[in-house]
Amino acid sequence: MKRFFVLFIVFLSAQLAFSQEIFANVTVNAQQLGGSNQQVYKTLEKNIRDFINNTSWTGKKLQNFEKVKSNFAFVITGREGNKFNGSLVVQAVRPVFNSTYESPLININDTQIVFEYVENENLIFNERQFSGKNLTDIISFYAYLVLGYDGDSFQSLGGQQWFNKAQQISRNAMNKGFEGWSVIEGPRSRGSLIDGIINPNLNNLRSVFYSYHRSGLDNLYNQDQAGPKKIIADGLMKLKLYENTFQQNYAINLFLDTKANEIYSIFDSTNNGAVNMNDLKQLMVTLSPKNIDSKWNKWK
Incomplete structure (x- = not known):
C-alpha cells in the first residue's frame, strides 16, 4: 500500500498508549505586519509553546512519545497596542499500529483569532472562568478538542470528558466581546463546532x-x-x-x-x-x- 500523506515526520513508537497530554510545535508568524520589532512575537511563540506543553490538561504525567503530537500555527495580521488578530491552524496526529504512519486527527483553520497579550506575561489556564484576554481560552479550547479527538480514536466516545471541557470553555467565553465563540455567529464558530460534536445526534x-x-x-x-x-x-x-x-x-x-x-x-x-x-x-x-x-x- 502506498505511503499515505504525512503531516509531520517524527519519531514514532508503535505503542498504542491512550495519550492524554499534548506535545505541541508552535509558530507565530507576523511577517505581514512588517516592522523591525519582532521580539514580541518570538516571546509570544515561546509563551504559547510553554503554556501548551507544560500545562497538565488531564492530570496525567506522560513521556513525550506518549503525548498527542500537534501543531499550533498562528498568523498575526493585525495589531493595535496589546490587541492582536489573525488566524490559527491546529493540526494533530495519532500513531497507526505496526507502522511509521501517523493519521491526521484534526486539521482546522480558525480565522477569527482576536486576543490581548502583554509581552512576557504569564499564561494561566482556569477552566472555570473566562480569562478576559481570550488567548488562553482559545488555546485551551483547542487543546481539549485535540484530546477529545484522540480519545475518540482509541475508544468509543473516549474523548467525551475532554469535549465537555472544551464546551465549558466555549460557554465561559461567549458574550465576552471576542468573536468566534457564539453559536449565533454561524455554523463555523467554536461554539457551534463543540456543541455539534457533543450533540447525541452526532454519535454516529x-x-x-x-x-x-x-x-x-x-x-x-x-x-x-x-x-x-x-x-x-x-x-x-x-x-x-x-x-x-x-x-x-x-x-x-x-x-x-x-x-x-x-x-x-x-x-x-x-x-x-x-x-x-x-x-x-x-x-x-x-x-x-x-x-x-x-x-x-x-x-x-
Whole structure:
C-alpha cells in the first residue's frame, strides 16, 4: 500500500498508549505586519509553546512519545497596542499500529483569532472562568478538542470528558466581546463546532471515527488489507445519514476535510476487496464535492 500523506515526520513508537497530554510545535508568524520589532512575537511563540506543553490538561504525567503530537500555527495580521488578530491552524496526529504512519486527527483553520497579550506575561489556564484576554481560552479550547479527538480514536466516545471541557470553555467565553465563540455567529464558530460534536445526534459520526481508526487503520498494515478496508468503507457509508444536513454541520465537514487525502490514498488501489467503490465514490462526491476532480474522480 502506498505511503499515505504525512503531516509531520517524527519519531514514532508503535505503542498504542491512550495519550492524554499534548506535545505541541508552535509558530507565530507576523511577517505581514512588517516592522523591525519582532521580539514580541518570538516571546509570544515561546509563551504559547510553554503554556501548551507544560500545562497538565488531564492530570496525567506522560513521556513525550506518549503525548498527542500537534501543531499550533498562528498568523498575526493585525495589531493595535496589546490587541492582536489573525488566524490559527491546529493540526494533530495519532500513531497507526505496526507502522511509521501517523493519521491526521484534526486539521482546522480558525480565522477569527482576536486576543490581548502583554509581552512576557504569564499564561494561566482556569477552566472555570473566562480569562478576559481570550488567548488562553482559545488555546485551551483547542487543546481539549485535540484530546477529545484522540480519545475518540482509541475508544468509543473516549474523548467525551475532554469535549465537555472544551464546551465549558466555549460557554465561559461567549458574550465576552471576542468573536468566534457564539453559536449565533454561524455554523463555523467554536461554539457551534463543540456543541455539534457533543450533540447525541452526532454519535454516529463519532462511532465511525472510532471504528475507522481502531478497527480499520490500526489493522491496515496486516498482510491482508481487505478486511480493514471494508471496515473503513462501511463506516464511511454510515455518514450517508448526514447527506441532507452536512453543509450546516461543521463537525462532519471538519472530519472530511481532515481525512480527504487519507481516504483517497486508502482506496487509490485496484485491491479494495469487497468494497463497493461506486457507492463509496458517490457518497464522497456528495459529502466532499470540492475534491471531486482532485480525488474521487481519480479512483479506479
